[in-house]
Amino acid sequence: MLIVMNHKAGPKQIEAVTMAVEAMGLTAAPIPGSERTAIGVLGNKGYVDDTNIRDLPGVQEVIHVSKPYKLVSRDFHPRPTIVKVGGVEIGEGKRPVVVAGPCAVESEEQILKTARAVKKAGADLLRGGAFKPRTGPHTFQGLREEGLKLLAKAREATGLPIVTEVMSPDNVGLVAEYADLLQVGARNMQNFDLLRELGKIRKPVLLKRGMSATIEEFLAAAEYVLAEGNHQVILCERGIRTFETATRNTLDLAVVPLVKELSHLPIMVDPSHATGKRSLVAPMSKAALVAGAHGVLVEVHPEPEKALSDGPQSLTFAGFDRLMEEVTRLNAFLGFK
Numbered sequence: 338m339l340i341v342m343n344h345k346a347g348p349k350q351i352e353a354v355t356m357a358v359e360a361m362g363l364t365a366a367p368i369p370g371s372e373r374t375a376i377g378v379l380g381n382k383g384y385v386d387d388t389n390i391r392d393l394p395g396v397q398e399v400i401h402v403s404k405p406y407k408l409v410s411r412d413f414h415p416r417p418t419i420v421k422v423g424g425v426e427i428g429e430g431k432r433p434v435v436v437a438g439p440c441a442v443e444s445e446e447q448i449l450k451t452a453r454a455v456k457k458a459g460a461d462l463l464r465g466g467a468f469k470p471r472t473g474p475h476t477f478q479g480l481r482e483e484g485l486k487l488l489a490k491a492r493e494a495t496g497l498p499i500v501t502e503v504m505s506p507d508n509v510g511l512v513a514e515y516a517d518l519l520q521v522g523a524r525n526m527q528n529f530d531l532l533r534e535l536g537k538i539r540k541p542v543l544l545k546r547g548m549s550a551t552i553e554e555f556l557a558a559a560e561y562v563l564a565e566g567n568h569q570v571i572l573c574e575r576g577i578r579t580f581e582t583a584t585r586n587t588l589d590l591a592v593v594p595l596v597k598e599l600s601h602l603p604i605m606v607d608p609s610h611a612t613g614k615r616s617l618v619a620p621m622s623k624a625a626l627v628a629g630a631h632g633v634l635v636e637v638h639p640e641p642e643k644a645l646s647d648g649p650q651s652l653t654f655a656g657f658d659r660l661m662e663e664v665t666r667l668n669a670f671l672g673f674k
């Protein structure tokens with residue numbers, strides 16, 4: 338339930354409503370806005386009887402929200418959230434960002450080379466997996482903490498903030514020591530203990546859509562993080578499983594404008610995992626930006642044919658340079674400097 342106060346309601350009236358909500362055994366979360374305050378009601382299991390609330394002074398309207406997410410929704414928070422990663426701002430009205438780097442951190446040379454190349458080409462953030470969620474246990478699983486240390490070195494060398502995946506609740510503290518943005522991979526979108534743990538930290542989270550998750554499940558997963566107190570969440574569409582096998586996944590770009598209608602959180606697109614094919618990464622990056630994405634996340638490797646994971650979808654340095662030239666022109670066309 339969402340209680341919308343009228344624009345003249347003062348702190349005393351807001352306090353009275355908050356107390357009335359708490360007297361019902363529920364939690365009140367005031368959401369200050371530029372024109373008026375709304376009060377989100379959390380903790381209810383079903384419909385809330387609003388008779389003790391709707392006639393209190395200052396209450397303009399009571400909206401019953403039946404979706405499984407509230408804090409994430411536009412109803413609760415009409416203005417777009419801007420997430421700050423290092424010094425980079427991500428969200429509506431900001432120039433879309435480009436996150437680039439290898440699928441996995443493989444060696445010091447590999448990550449430093451890549452970091453320098455993508456920085457030179459104009460990337461905003463560096464990505465690279467240290468904890469890798471691989472389909473089978475006999476493939477490269479990542480350098481784990483050593484990989485995090487190498488990412489920190491690459492950040493030092495280039496100034497690029499780093500994005501890396503955290504796979505288990507036990508490792509949230511460790512990954513948060515190094516990362517500027519903690520990624521939850523598609524396979525963990527509904528790892529609710531992980532999401533809760535990420536809700537307790539004060540670093541931003543990049544939540545990828547599960548490969549067979551509906552939009553409602555996607556947003557409800559983000560709600561777990563916000564519900565624990567961390568509102569710095571960026572969503573990321575990375576393709577879903579369909580009958581089609583010619584591409585690795587099917588890139589559902591309608592998610593971008595739809596999520597913007599439903600939620601205030603930023604939404605990015607990962608055309609690398611969505612397509613699985615190097616040749617499709619640039620066209621789908623541009624399509625994502627035209628659809629209104631707040632950024633794209635692309636895999637880049639110094640020698641894709643030798644990559645320990647996801648080589649076929651990784652751009653070469655030259656390919657990334659070309660993409661950045663196109664993205665820069667497109668951003669200018671879209672009205673971003």
Ligand code: PEP
Binds near residue numbers: 466470521522607610
């Ligand atoms: C990744 O970005 O490294 C990754 C594993 O992606 P996804 O979780 O989307 O498959």
Ligand code: MN
Binds near residue numbers: 647
């Ligand atoms: Mn990958």
